[in-house]
Amino acid sequence: MGSATGREAIVVDALVKRFRFRHVHSLKETVARWVRGRSENVDEFTALKDVSLTIAEGETVALLGFNGSGKSTLLKCISGVLTPDEGQVGVRGRIAGLIEVGAGFHPDLTGRENVYLNGAILGMTEAEIEERFEAIVAFSEIEEFIDQEVKFYSSGMFLRLAFAVAVHTDPDVFLVDEILAVGDEPFQRKCLDRIRSLRAEGKTLVIVSHDLNMVADLCDRGILLEHGVVVMDDEPHAVVRRMRGEA
Amino acid sequence: MTDAALRPLPEGMERPGVARGLLSLVRDRYLLTLLVRKELRVRYQASVLGLAWSYVKPGAQFAVFYFVMGQFLNLSRSLPPYAIFLFSGIVVINLFSEILGNATRSVVGNGALVRKIFLPRQLFPLSSVLVALVHFLPQLVILVVGALISGWRPDLLGVVAGVLGIALTLVFALGLGLLFAAINVAYRDTENTVDLILMVAVWFSPVLYNIALVRDHFGADSWLTWLYQANPLTIAVELFHRAFWWNAAEPGIRDGALVDHVMTRGVIALAVSVVLLWVGDRVFTRMSRTFAQEL
Ligand SMILES: Nc1ncnc2c1ncn2[C@@H]1O[C@H](COP(=O)(O)OP(=O)(O)O)[C@@H](O)[C@H]1O
Ligand SMILES: [Mg+2]
Numbered sequence: 001m002g003s004a005t006g007r008e009a010i011v012v013d014a015l016v017k018r019f020r021f022r023h024v025h026s027l028k029e030t031v032a033r034w035v036r037g038r039s040e041n042v043d044e045f046t047a048l049k050d051v052s053l054t055i056a057e058g059e060t061v062a063l064l065g066f067n068g069s070g071k072s073t074l075l076k077c078i079s080g081v082l083t084p085d086e087g088q089v090g091v092r093g094r095i096a097g098l099i100e101v102g103a104g105f106h107p108d109l110t111g112r113e114n115v116y117l118n119g120a121i122l123g124m125t126e127a128e129i130e131e132r133f134e135a136i137v138a139f140s141e142i143e144e145f146i147d148q149e150v151k152f153y154s155s156g157m158f159l160r161l162a163f164a165v166a167v168h169t170d171p172d173v174f175l176v177d178e179i180l181a182v183g184d185e186p187f188q189r190k191c192l193d194r195i196r197s198l199r200a201e202g203k204t205l206v207i208v209s210h211d212l213n214m215v216a217d218l219c220d221r222g223i224l225l226e227h228g229v230v231v232m233d234d235e236p237h238a239v240v241r242r243m244r245g246e247a
Numbered sequence: 248m249t250d251a252a253l254r255p256l257p258e259g260m261e262r263p264g265v266a267r268g269l270l271s272l273v274r275d276r277y278l279l280t281l282l283v284r285k286e287l288r289v290r291y292q293a294s295v296l297g298l299a300w301s302y303v304k305p306g307a308q309f310a311v312f313y314f315v316m317g318q319f320l321n322l323s324r325s326l327p328p329y330a331i332f333l334f335s336g337i338v339v340i341n342l343f344s345e346i347l348g349n350a351t352r353s354v355v356g357n358g359a360l361v362r363k364i365f366l367p368r369q370l371f372p373l374s375s376v377l378v379a380l381v382h383f384l385p386q387l388v389i390l391v392v393g394a395l396i397s398g399w400r401p402d403l404l405g406v407v408a409g410v411l412g413i414a415l416t417l418v419f420a421l422g423l424g425l426l427f428a429a430i431n432v433a434y435r436d437t438e439n440t441v442d443l444i445l446m447v448a449v450w451f452s453p454v455l456y457n458i459a460l461v462r463d464h465f466g467a468d469s470w471l472t473w474l475y476q477a478n479p480l481t482i483a484v485e486l487f488h489r490a491f492w493w494n495a496a497e498p499g500i501r502d503g504a505l506v507d508h509v510m511t512r513g514v515i516a517l518a519v520s521v522v523l524l525w526v527g528d529r530v531f532t533r534m535s536r537t538f539a540q541e542l
Contacts, residue, residue, distance in 0.1 A: 008257055019540055030434070076539065080264020080365035083536040088253050090260035103363035106285055108292045117285055120278040121364060 007092065009173055009204035010055040010078055014087035017048040017073055017228075047073045049228045050087070055221075057092070057172075060205045062215040062236045064243055065225035071208045074225065075175045078206070093172030096122055100177065102162035107151035111142065114150055115165055122169045132168045139190075140164035160187055167194050174198060176207045192218070216240045264365045266532045269425075269524075272369055282374040287381060301382040302389070305341055309334055316455045326457055326504065328397040328495050331390075335487040336454030338386045339412060342379055343420045343480060344445045349375035350424025351431050351441045358542040368535040369528070372424045376417060390491055399495035404510070411513045412486030419479045419520040425527035429534040432541050452481045453488075457504045476506055479516040486513050 021043040047070045055061055063071050076082040077089050079097030104121040105114050115136055119129035137146055140161040142153070150158060176195070195218065199205060209215045215236065216222065222239030224232035232239050256262070272279065291297040312333055316322050323329035353371035354361060361368060431437035453461070458476070465471040475481060485506045493501050506512060 008260065011256060011260060013254060078263060080262075081363065081539045083264060088256070089263060090256035091263045092260045095263060097364060100363045104360050106289060108289045109285060113285070113288070117281045120281050121360070121366060126277050 007057045008054050008090070009057040009059070009092050010053075010206070011090040012051055012053045012074070012078070012087070013090070015048055015051040015074075015077060015084050015089060016046065016086035017070075017077055017082060018085045019045045019047055021045070047228050048077070051225075051228070051230055052087075053223060053230060053233065055204060055206065057204055058202045059221060060199050060219045061207065062219040062222045062239070063206055063208045063225065064212070064215070064222055064236075064239055066243075069225040070228040071225055072177055073228075075177050075206065075208065078173075079175055091173060094123060094170075095173040095175070096166065096169045096171035097175045098163075098166045098177065101159060101166055105150055105158070105162055108149060110149055111137075111146040111153070111161055114161070115146075118162070118165045119169070122166065123171070124169055128170075136161075136164045136168050139168070139194075141187075156184060156187070163191060167191075167198070171203075173204045174206070176205060176209075178208055178210065212240045212243065266535045267367060268532055269369050269373070269528045272367055272373060275367060275370060278366075279370055279374060279377070282370060283377045283381070286374060286378045290378075298381075298385075302385060305334075305337060305386055308341075309337055312337070312455060322456060325500075327497070327500065328492070331394050331397050331399065331495055332457070332488060332492045333455065334390055334393060335491040336452070336484045337449075338383065338390055339416055339484050339487050340449050340452065340454055340480070341386065342383045342413075342416050343483070344448065345379040345382060346376050346417070346420035347424050347427070347441060348445055349378065350421065351427040351438055353424075354428045354538060355431055355435070355438075355542065362539050362542050368538060369425070369531065372421065372428050372531070375424065376421050379420075380417075394491045394495055397495045399491060402494055405490045405494055408486045408510065408513065409490035411510070411517065412483045412490060415479060415483045415486065415513060415517045415520060418517065418524050419483070422520055422524035422527040425524070425531040429531045429538075432534070432538050448480060451475070452478060452484045453506075454484055458485065458506050459503060476512070479520050482506070482509070482512050482516040485509050 051070075051074065063074065065071050073082065075097060077084055078091065079095060081097065102118075104118045106117070109117065115133060116126075116129055119132075119136075120126075124132075137143055140157075140163075142157050142161055145153065145157065150161075153161070174195075192214070195205065195207075199218075205219075207215055207219060216239075219236045222232070222234060222236030223230060224239045224243065232242055287298070291300070294300065296303065309330075313323075313330060317329045317333065326332045350372035353375050354368060357371050360366065361371075427437050427441055449455070458481070461475050462472055465475075486509060488505055489509050493505065496504070
C-alpha cells in the first residue's frame with residue numbers, strides 16, 4: 001500500500017465522534033430537562049469509535065462500508081466540518097472536501113457568479129479562479145448557459161458545473177463522497193478520467209462510492225468501516241469481496 | 248482521552264477545521280465580498296425597485312413617525328428641526344436592527360453550507376454587517392442633505408460624534424449578533440427574542456422624543472434613568488443627534504436636550520462594546536465547533 005514519498009497526508013488518531021440528539025430545539029424543553037435533572041446522555045450515538053489510520057501522500061484510498069457505518073462522518077472530520085470529540089485528525093497541505101458538490105451554489109445567481117463564489121468557498125483566490133475559469137466552463141460543457149441563472153439548469157448541468165469547480169481547486173488532498181455518480185455516462189467517464197489524472201499527479205484521494213467495482217479498480221487501498229469501527233484495511237478488491245460476503 | 252493527552256502531530260501537519268477569531272478573516276476578504284454581493288443580489292432578485300427599497304422603508308417609517316409624533320403629538324414644536332432629530336435617530340436604529348436581525352439568522356440561514364464545507368463561520372455574521380452598511384450609506388447621504396437644507400453646518404466635534412456613533416453601533420450590534428447567532432443554532436427561540444428586542448429598541452432610545460423626557464419622568468438620579476442612559480444604543484442615537492441636529496437647532500432648544508457628556512459617554516460605551524464584541528467572538532468561536540452537527 002505504499003506511496004513514493006512516504007510522508008503522511010492524513011493522520012487519524014484514536015478518533016471518536018458522537019452525536020447528541022436534542023429532538024426539540026426550544027428553551028421550554030431544555031428547562032424541563034434541567035428541572036427533571038436528566039442528563040442528555042440517553043440520546044447519544046457514537047458514530048466513530050476509536051478510529052486510527054494513516055494515509056500516505058499520493059495514496060488513493062477507497063472508504064467502504066454500508067449505509068450508516070460512518071464514512072461521511074469520517075470524511076467530515078478530516079475536512080474539518082466536524083470537530084472530534086476525542087482523539088485528533090492531522091492533514092498536510094490544502095484539502096478539498098467534495099463531500100457534496102454544489103453545497104455553496106445559489107439558484108438565484110448565474111453560472112458565472114456561482115463559479116466565482118464556489119471557487120472562493122473552496123479556498124481559491126480571485127486570481128486562481130480567473131485563471132481557471134475557461135477550463136472550468138469547458139469541463140462542465142455548459143458554455144452557452146454560463147450567464148443564465150442556475151435555477152434554470154437541469155440537474156445534470158448543475159452537477160457538472162459544480163463538479164467542474166470542485167476538481168479545479170487544486171488541493172493536495174481530495175475527499176470524494178458519493179459524487180462520481182454525477183450526470184450521464186460520458187460525463188461520468190470524464191469525471192473518472194479527471195480523478196485518475198489527479199491520482200497520476202500524486203494527489204492524495206479518499207473516495208466513497210456505491211460503485212464497488214469502480215472504486216476497487218481505481219484505488220490502491222481499501223478501508224472497511226462497520227458501525228464506526230475500522231474492521232479491514234487491505235487491497236481494495238479483497239475488501240469488496242468481504243463486504244459482499246465472498247470471503 | 249482529554250486534549251492534554253493528544254500526541255503531537257507529525258511535523259508540518261495541521262488540524263483541520265480549527266475555529267479562529269474574527270481577526271483571522273482578513274485572509275478571507277475576497278470570499279467576504281462575494282458573500283455580500285450574493286446577499287444583495289439574492290435579496291433584490293426579481294425586484295423592480297431593487298436597492299431603492301432601502302430608501303422606501305426608512306422613508307415610510309420617517310413619514311409615519313413625523314406625522315404621528317411630530318404633528319399629532321406636537322413634538323416638532325419642541326425639538327426643531329424635528330425632522331432631522333427624528334431621522335438621525337432612525338438611521339442609527341435601522342443600522343443596528345439590520346445587523347442584529349440578520350446576523351442572528353446568518354448561521355442557521357447558511358446551514359446548507361455550514362453542514363458541508365468548513366469555512367470560518369464568522370464570515371456569515373460579518374457579511375450581515377457589510378450588507379447593512381450598504382443600506383446605511385444612502386440613508387446617511389439623505390440625512391446630510393436634509394440637515395444642510397435645515398441650516399446645519401458640520402463642526403469638528405460633530406464629525407467626531409458621527410464617526411463614534413457609527414463605530415459604536417457596528418461594534419455593539421456585531422457583538423450581540425455573534426452571541427445570538429451562535430445561540431440560535433441550538434435554540435431557535437433566539438430569533439423571536441431578537442425580533443422582540445428590535446421592536447422595542449426604537450421606543451427605549453431617544454429617537455422620537457428627547458432624553459429630557461426620561462430624566463423628568465424618572466428623576467435625574469433614578470436608577471431607571473441611569474439604565475436608560477447606560478444603553479449603548481441610547482448613546483449612539485445621542486451621538487448622531489450631536490452630529491447632525493445640534494448645530495441646526497437654536498441654542499435655547501438644544502441646551503439640555505441631549506444626554507450630558509455625550510462624547511465621554513460615547514467613548515465609554517464604545518469601550519464596553521469592544522469588550523462585548525470580544526466576548527461574543529470567543530463564545531461564537533467556541534460554539535462554532537458543533538454548528539455542523541446541530542444544524
Ligand atoms: N449531524 C448528525 N446528527 C446526528 N447523527 C448523525 C449526524 N450525521 C450522521 N449521523 C449518524 O451517524 C451515523 C453515520 O452516518 P454517516 O457517516 O453519514 O454514514 P455513511 O456515510 O457511512 O452512510 C448514522 O447512523 C447517522 O444517522
Ligand atoms: Mg454517507
